[in-house]
Each structure stands twice: as structure tokens, then as C-alpha cells.
Amino acid sequence: MKISLRSLVFGIFCLYQLSNAQGDDKCVAITMDDLPLNIASKVNNKELLRVTLRLLGQIDKYGIPVTAFVNEEKLIVDGRRDAERVKILKLWLDQGIDLGNHTFAHKSQNQVPVAEAKEDILKGERSIKELLAVQNKKPQFFRHPFLQTGRDSLTRSTLTIFLDSLGYTTAPVTVDNAEWIFASAYDKAISLNDSTMMDSVGQEYLSYMQKKFRYFEWLSDTLFHRQIRQILLIHANRLNGDYYWGLCQMICSDGYSFCTLTEALQDEAYRSSDTFYGGGGISWLDRWALTRGYKGKFFAADPHVPQAIMDYAGVKYE
Numbered sequence: 001m002k003i004s005l006r007s008l009v010f011g012i013f014c015l016y017q018l019s020n021a022q023g024d025d026k027c028v029a030i031t032m033d034d035l036p037l038n039i040a041s042k043v044n045n046k047e048l049l050r051v052t053l054r055l056l057g058q059i060d061k062y063g064i065p066v067t068a069f070v071n072e073e074k075l076i077v078d079g080r081r082d083a084e085r086v087k088i089l090k091l092w093l094d095q096g097i098d099l100g101n102h103t104f105a106h107k108s109q110n111q112v113p114v115a116e117a118k119e120d121i122l123k124g125e126r127s128i129k130e131l132l133a134v135q136n137k138k139p140q141f142f143r144h145p146f147l148q149t150g151r152d153s154l155t156r157s158t159l160t161i162f163l164d165s166l167g168y169t170t171a172p173v174t175v176d177n178a179e180w181i182f183a184s185a186y187d188k189a190i191s192l193n194d195s196t197m198m199d200s201v202g203q204e205y206l207s208y209m210q211k212k213f214r215y216f217e218w219l220s221d222t223l224f225h226r227q228i229r230q231i232l233l234i235h236a237n238r239l240n241g242d243y244y245w246g247l248c249q250m251i252c253s254d255g256y257s258f259c260t261l262t263e264a265l266q267d268e269a270y271r272s273s274d275t276f277y278g279g280g281g282i283s284w285l286d287r288w289a290l291t292r293g294y295k296g297k298f299f300a301a302d303p304h305v306p307q308a309i310m311d312y313a314g315v316k317y318e
């Protein structure tokens with residue numbers, strides 16, 4: 001992506017926001033899941049490296065903090081951990097991006113027995129543990145696959161105690177979204193070499209994400225009477241390989257500064273009660289609202305993915 005004058009102005013604006021963040025200002029921590037790439041099993045190492053370098057190039061541009069989460073299974077090729085993929089993963093750490101555990105095989109803690117969930121967590125830390133050890137660090141954060149944290153209170157508390165014993169802090173998400181559907185549509189447009197559709201999906205993505213941000217701002221205002229420090233979830237995919245910086249520009253233009261995940265979690269909001277045990281992988285803001293008894297039409301303003309994108313991606317449900 002070329003740096004246009006517009007990008008440059010926004011970049012300077014972002015840096016200004018970054019250095020002037022105050023306690024009550026809107027801020028967001030960016031988290032990126034499914035490293036090294038959400039469709040790692042479908043691409044060769046050359047493509048994996050190409051997308052990784054595009055993502056890292058954009059992340060590096062203005063030093064916006066990112067915490068990224070790894071699925072160890074995506075480093076496996078032909079039944080064995082692939083050294084080249086581990087090297088590609090190391091590029092993230094070399095750029096100062098913290099890597100957290102997102103399990104080995106992305107198993108839902110609502111769906112599998114506790115013992116299997118524990119095994120998935122342990123197997124998920126092999127490479128990140130080794131890579132972080134070189135920097136005298138340990139994995140700090142854990143992100144639940146599908147944002148599912150256990151189907152009942154016993155499952156959740158058992159797995160929370162297990163994660164605590166390994167030294168993990170759970171990484172919640174407040175700005176949850178269905179960006180994966182846009183990513184799927186974008187991959188399809190790439191495979192068909194349809195640049196018009198790629199542009200269209202990219203622009204729809206940015207517009208959708210802006211609506212999502214505004215929805216969760218409303219939810220924050222309604223529940224907390226202020227703007228909490230938000231945590232955004234996006235994925236390592238080809239869509240963000242091309243639109244990550246555009247997304248950051250949009251977030252900046254809506255008045256946000258960027259904070260680290262650690263800074264976001266200092267917000268008292270993250271100590272709120274959560275008794276949601278449903279199947280949906282939903283935002284923590286939604287969980288807190290449901291815990292307080294809000295339901296049904298209260299959530300009616302939550303933006304949906306445009307039907308045309310759903311149809312093109314061949315996805316029936318968000």
C-alpha cells in the first residue's frame with residue numbers, strides 16, 4: 001500500500017492521539033487472532049510470508065500496539081511443526097508484538113470436555129513459549145476460541161483456575177464483529193482475481209466496522225455512563241493484510257487513541273459480573289448487559305453484515 005498524503009495526515013493525527021490519551025478519552029486495544037494466518041492450512045509458506053509481511057508493514061507504520069494470538073496447529077505441515085512457519089511467527093515478536101495463546105486446535109470450551117480443553121491450551125503454548133523464552137518472557141494472555149468461555153459455571157471456573165495456574169490473563173473482547181465473513185468474501189474475490197469485488201468488500205468492511213464501533217460505544221454509555229477502554233478483535237487474514245491501515249484510520253477519525261491490552265484491562269469495567277453461559281461467542285459488553293437482565297430488542301441496533309457480502313461468502317449465519 002502506498003502512503004498517500006491522506007494517510008500521512010491521519011498518521012500524524014494518530015500519533016497525536018496516542019501521546020495525548022487521557023483517562024476519559026476513547027481508547028481501544030487492538031488484538032489479532034488466529035496467527036500465523038486464519039487460512040494457514042490452505043496456503044503455502046510463500047503466501048504465508050507475503051501476507052505476514054504486509055500485515056507487519058502496516059502495523060509497524062505508526063507504532064500502534066497490537067497483541068496477537070496463535071493457533072499452534074496452524075504451524076503444522078504434513079503432521080510436523082514446520083520450522084519455516086515458526087520463523088515467520090517469530091517475525092511478529094521481532095517487531096515487538098506480544099504473542100498470546102489461542103489454543104492448539106481452536107476447540108470451543110463450550111463444546112469439548114474439560115480435559116480436552118486443558119490439553120488444547122497446553123498444546124497451544126509450545127512455540128510461543130519457546131520463542132518468548134529467548135526474550136526472557138512467558139506467554140501472558142489467553143484468548144478463548146470462538147469467545148466461548150465454558151458452558152456452565154463449573155466448566156468456566158475449572159478452566160479459569162487452570163489458566164490462572166499457568167499464569168494466563170484472559171483477553172476479553174468488547175468490539176466483537178463478524179469480520180471473518182468479509183475475510184471469506186475477500187479470499188473468494190482474490191481467488192477469482194476480481195479486483196472490483198475486492199475493493200467493494202474492503203470498503204464495505206470499513207463501513208461495517210465503523211457501525212460496530214458506534215454500537216459498542218452506545219452500549220458502553222448505556223451500561224457504564226462513560227466510554228470504557230475497548231478491546232477490538234480482528235484476525236490475521238488477507239483482508240487485514242490490505243485494509244489494516246484503513247481500519248486504523250477509520251478508528252482514529254472517530255476520535256480514538258490506541259492503548260495496549262494491559263492498559264485496557266486496567267479499566268474497572270473488566271471486573272464486571274458475567275454470568276452468560278449461552279452458546280454465542282459474543283462481546284463482553286453484551287455479556288455484561290445480559291448479566292444485568294437486558295434482552296431481546298435491547299440489542300436490536302447491533303449492525304449486521306450486508307446480505308450481499310453474506311451471499312457472496314456463502315455464509316448463512318453471522
Ligand SMILES: [Zn+2]
Nearest residue numbers: 033034145146
Ligand atoms: Zn480464533
